[in-house]
Amino acid sequence: METEQDNSTSTKRIAAIDLGTNSFHAVLVDIYPDGSFRTIDKLKEMVILAEKGMENQLSEEAMQRGLEALKRIKFLCDSQEVEEILAFATSAIREAKNGGELIQRIQQEIGIHARAIPGKMEAELIGYAVRHSIAMDDEMVLMMDIGGGSVEFIIGNNKEFLYHKSLKLGVARMAAKFVKNDPITKDEIKSLRAHYKEELKEIKKILKEYRVTKMIGSSGTMENIGAMVANRNSHTANLSLNELSFPASEFKELYKDFIKLDRKKRKKISELDEKRIDIINPGMVLVKYILKKFNIETIKISEAALRDGMILNFIKQERPKLDMVASYPEPRKRSIYELLRKTNWMEPHSRHVASMALQLFDEFRDELGLEEQDRELLEYAALMHDIGYYISYRKHHKHALYLIIHSDLRGFTEDEINIMANVARYHRRSFPKKKHFLYKKLEKPLRKKVKKLSGLLRVADGLDRSHYQNVEQLEIENHEDKVHFYLSTMGDPELEIWGAQQKSKLFQKVTGKKLEIYAVNKNERERSQNLTGNKIS
Numbered sequence: 001m002e003t004e005q006d007n008s009t010s011t012k013r014i015a016a017i018d019l020g021t022n023s024f025h026a027v028l029v030d031i032y033p034d035g036s037f038r039t040i041d042k043l044k045e046m047v048i049l050a051e052k053g054m055e056n057q058l059s060e061e062a063m064q065r066g067l068e069a070l071k072r073i074k075f076l077c078d079s080q081e082v083e084e085i086l087a088f089a090t091s092a093i094r095e096a097k098n099g100g101e102l103i104q105r106i107q108q109e110i111g112i113h114a115r116a117i118p119g120k121m122e123a124e125l126i127g128y129a130v131r132h133s134i135a136m137d138d139e140m141v142l143m144m145d146i147g148g149g150s151v152e153f154i155i156g157n158n159k160e161f162l163y164h165k166s167l168k169l170g171v172a173r174m175a176a177k178f179v180k181n182d183p184i185t186k187d188e189i190k191s192l193r194a195h196y197k198e199e200l201k202e203i204k205k206i207l208k209e210y211r212v213t214k215m216i217g218s219s220g221t222m223e224n225i226g227a228m229v230a231n232r233n234s235h236t237a238n239l240s241l242n243e244l245s246f247p248a249s250e251f252k253e254l255y256k257d258f259i260k261l262d263r264k265k266r267k268k269i270s271e272l273d274e275k276r277i278d279i280i281n282p283g284m285v286l287v288k289y290i291l292k293k294f295n296i297e298t299i300k301i302s303e304a305a306l307r308d309g310m311i312l313n314f315i316k317q318e319r320p321k322l323d324m325v326a327s328y329p330e331p332r333k334r335s336i337y338e339l340l341r342k343t344n345w346m347e348p349h350s351r352h353v354a355s356m357a358l359q360l361f362d363e364f365r366d367e368l369g370l371e372e373q374d375r376e377l378l379e380y381a382a383l384m385h386d387i388g389y390y391i392s393y394r395k396h397h398k399h400a401l402y403l404i405i406h407s408d409l410r411g412f413t414e415d416e417i418n419i420m421a422n423v424a425r426y427h428r429r430s431f432p433k434k435k436h437f438l439y440k441k442l443e444k445p446l447r448k449k450v451k452k453l454s455g456l457l458r459v460a461d462g463l464d465r466s467h468y469q470n471v472e473q474l475e476i477e478n479h480e481d482k483v484h485f486y487l488s489t490m491g492d493p494e495l496e497i498w499g500a501q502q503k504s505k506l507f508q509k510v511t512g513k514k515l516e517i518y519a520v521n522k523n524e525r526e527r528s529q530n531l532t533g534n535k536i537s
Contacts, residue, residue: 011030011031011032011033012030012031012083012084012318013028013029013030013031013040013080013081013082013083014028014029014031014082014083014084014085014086014311014314015027015028015029015073015077015080015082015084015085015086016029016086016087016088016307016308016310016311016314017070017073017085017086017087017088017112017114017307018088018090018305018306018307018310019066019087019088019089019090019093019114020090020091020092020147020148020149020219020306021048021049021050021090021091021092021147021148021149021150021170021172021173022046022047022048022049022050022147022148022171022172022220022275022276022279023044023045023046023047023148023220023275024044024045024047024066024069024070024073025042025043025044025045025305025307026042026043026044026073026076026077026307027039027041027042027307027308027311028040028041028042028076028077028080028082029311031311031314031315031318035315037311037315040080041076041080043072043073043076045069045070045072045073046273046274046275047062047065047066047069048062048065048148048172048275049062049063049065049066049092049093049148050062050092050148050149050172050173050176056095056096056097057096057097057098058092058093058096058098058099058102063098063101063102063105066102066106067105067106067109067110070106070110070112071110074110074111074112085112085113086310086311086314087106087112087113087114087115088114088115088116088117088122088306088310089102089103089114089115089116089117090116090117090119090122090147090149090150090306091119091147091148091149091150091166091168091170091173092148092149092172093114093116094116094117094118094119094466094491094492094494094495095149095492095494096494097494097498098498099116099494099495099498100465100494100495100498100499100502101498103115103116103495107393111393113393115466115467115468116465116466116468116495117466117468118166118466118468118470118489118490118491118492119150119152119165119166119167119491119492120164120165120166120490120491121468122150122152122166122306123145123152123153123154123164123165123166124154124161124164124309125306125309125310125312125313126143126145126152126154126218126305126306126309127143127152127154127156127161127164127309128309128312128313129218129302129304129305129306129307129308129309129312130143130154130216130218130302130304130305131156131158132304132308132312133242133302133303133304133308134216134242134243134300134302134304135243136157136158137157137158138157138158138159139157139214140155140156140157140162140210140211140212141155141156141157141212141214141215141216142154142155142203142207142212142214142215142216142290142294142296143155143156143215143216143217143218143302144215144216144217144218144222144290145217145218145219145222145305145306146169146170146171146217146219146220146221146222146283146286146287147170147171147219147220147221148170148171148172148173148279149168149170149172149173150166150167150168150169150170150173151166151167151169151170151286152164152165152166152167153165153166153167153203155203155206155207155210155212162206162210163202163203163206165202165203166491167199167200169195169196169199169282169286171221171276171279171280171281171282171283172279174192174195174282174283174286175278175279175281175282178191178192178195178282179192179281179282182262182263183259183260183261183262184259184281184285189259189285192282192285192286192289193285193289196285196286196289196290197289197293200290200293203294204293204294207294208294212294212296213295213296213297213298214296214297214298214299214300215290215291215296215298215299215300216299216300216301216302217287217299217300217301217302218301218302218303218304218305219305219306220273220276221276221280221283222283222287222301223241223301223303224271224272224273224276224280225251225254225283225284225287226241226244226246226299226301227241227271228254228258228269228271228272229244229246229250229251229254229299230244230246230271231270231271232250232253232254233246233250241301241303242301242302242303242304243300243301243302244300244301245298245299245300245301246298246299247297247298247299248291248296248297248298248299251287251288251291251299252288252291255284255287255288258284259281259284259285263277263278266280287299330411331410331411332376332409332410332411332412334410335407335408335409335410335411335412336380336383336384336409339384339387339403339404339407339409340383340384340387342390343387343389343390343403344389344390345383345384345386345387346386346389346467348467348468348469349386349464349467349468349469350382350383350384350385350386351383352464352469352471353382353385353457353460353461353463353464354379354382354383354460356460356463356464356471356474357378357379357382357456357457357460358375358378358379358382359474359476360456360459360460360476361374361375361378361453361456362375363476363478364456364478364511367511368452368510368511369452370449370452370453374419374449374453377416377419377420377423377453378423378453378456378457380420381419381420381421381423381424381427381453381457382424382457382460382461384400384403384404384420384424385397385400385423385424385427385457385461386400386427387399387400387403387404387424388400388401388402388403390403391403397424397425397426397427397428397429398425400421400424400425400427401421401422401424401425401438404417404420404421404424405417405418405421405438415443415446418438418442418446419446419449419450419453421438422438422439422442422450422454423450423453423454423457424457425438426450426451426454426457426458426506427454427457427458427461428458428461428503431451431454431505431506432447432450432451432454451506451510452510454506455506455507455509455510455511456507458503458504458506458507459500459503459504459507459515461499461503462496462499462500462501462502462503462504463485463487463496463499463500464496464499465495465496465498465499465500466495466496466499469490470489470490470491470492470493470495470496471487471488471489471493471496472488472489472490473487473488473520474486474487474488475488475520478513479513481513481514482513482514482515482516483511483513483514483515483516484516484517484518485500485515485516485517485518486518486520487517487518487519487520488520489519489520493519497517497519500517501517504517
């Protein structure tokens with residue numbers, strides 16, 4: 001029988017960090033060749049990013065709490081010799097105007113590359129995690145993860161998800177908006193219920209149609225509720241809350257007593273996290289509302305949540321892939337994709353950036369004096385712009401330049417390789433400058449071309465700052481002295497807008513036009529200037 005030590009050489013140790021509104025939660029796992037994994041350590045840090053409610057800005061104090069928490073998590077990862085860290089930012093960070101600033105500081109000060117994921121993806125990953133940790137059959141169930149800024153709802157069974165969505169109903173957000181008294185008043189509970197009724201109309205129809213009677217709750221609020229119910233009813237849950245199951249009536253009995261308590265009395269409950277004391281009541285009201293209005297009979301607790309979904313998604317992506325270059329007999333494309341494969345490229349992000357860069361090229365080609373063959377070079381530069389991560393995040397744009405120049409790309413002239421390498425190099429940080437040796441040695445027409453193509457790539461890359469293809473549609477209006485971008489996004493647009501803002505200067509310089517970017521109301525499809533800051537120039 002193979003021992004753990006025998007197998008250790010073929011395992012991979014990773015950490016998954018959920019950067020939530022209330023807490024940052026890390027789990028460290030060893031992943032085995034067969035796709036299984038074993039948890040080796042965990043660390044949970046309460047940060048309360050939305051201490052004053054879900055406002056447009058994260059306070060400096062909140063950001064400092066987050067950074068300090070991540071320093072401790074990073075120390076644990078280093079001490080456990082973690083090979084790769086996944087860090088996903090959720091509601092509070094993805095909605096804040098300065099969420100991009102925090103993500104940048106996390107990279108610069110801690111050395112962790114965090115990404116803000118759309119709410120819909122968050123819900124889907126949570127669904128996978130719950131399905132992985134809880135024994136499910138073909139019965140449709142409601143899975144619910146109550147966070148600080150949002151609540152993720154998933155309706156599905158062991159084979160499929162009928163529905164997965166993130167709604168802005170998190171306990172920190174609801175507490176700031178609806179709860180001003182302690183204990184919570186009947187009027188405040190009434191207001192919360194009215195709000196939940198309006199927001200849950202879509203879910204209500206599906207639950208009714210499929211006669212769902214079971215709810216599976218994950219994450220801190222639901223785990224706290226499960227622990228309190230278990231204590232009251234002598235359920236066995238000393239070592240694990242996972243798979244803890246209890247009838248809705250037991251929660252209702254807990255609710256009846258708990259909702260009357262003031263802060264001082266809530267603080268005495270050992271099963272309640274200290275920093276959840278002030279914000280848990282909206283979660284209690286939400287669970288009670290769902291049980292009553294949707295006729296839920298049974299509640300089950302899952303200890304798996306977003307971080308587990310992150311691991312499962314990582315394993316899925318890391319599984320051996322089909323040789324993707326076999327279908328490219330043409331040497332130019334084949335050599336590009338061979339290099340991409342060797343450097344473990346970020347395929348979804350890179351393809352998305354390339355698509356938007358080409359859209360920009362098609363719009364501005366004539367006025368920038370570019371040629372059709374430049375379009376192919378821009379596409380390949382966009383696909384390769386992040387391959388420098390293979391060496392290191394730090395200075396990865398410079399590493400990309402080196403890799404492209406020295407990778408013996410077939411079918412390209414030296415000038416073409418230099419153009420692609422320099423355009424990839426200038427997708428971030430410094431503009432093209434003559435003091436940069438490899439740029440300076442290009443002929444003047446090539447330098448001009450690099451500058452123009454880099455201006456297009458920088459904006460396209462900024463429009464996928466989250467790396468999760470949040471921009472579903474980019475509409476361009478090209479006027480004589482200005483350019484308007486209209487973004488339709490899957491989730492909150494702030495991070496993509498921030499990213500484009502940071503990277504628009506070269507674009508504006510080469511086009512000679514002012515760039516203004518607007519978020520588009522996805523439901524009504526109306527263009528409207530966002531008066532709260534979704535416009536940049």
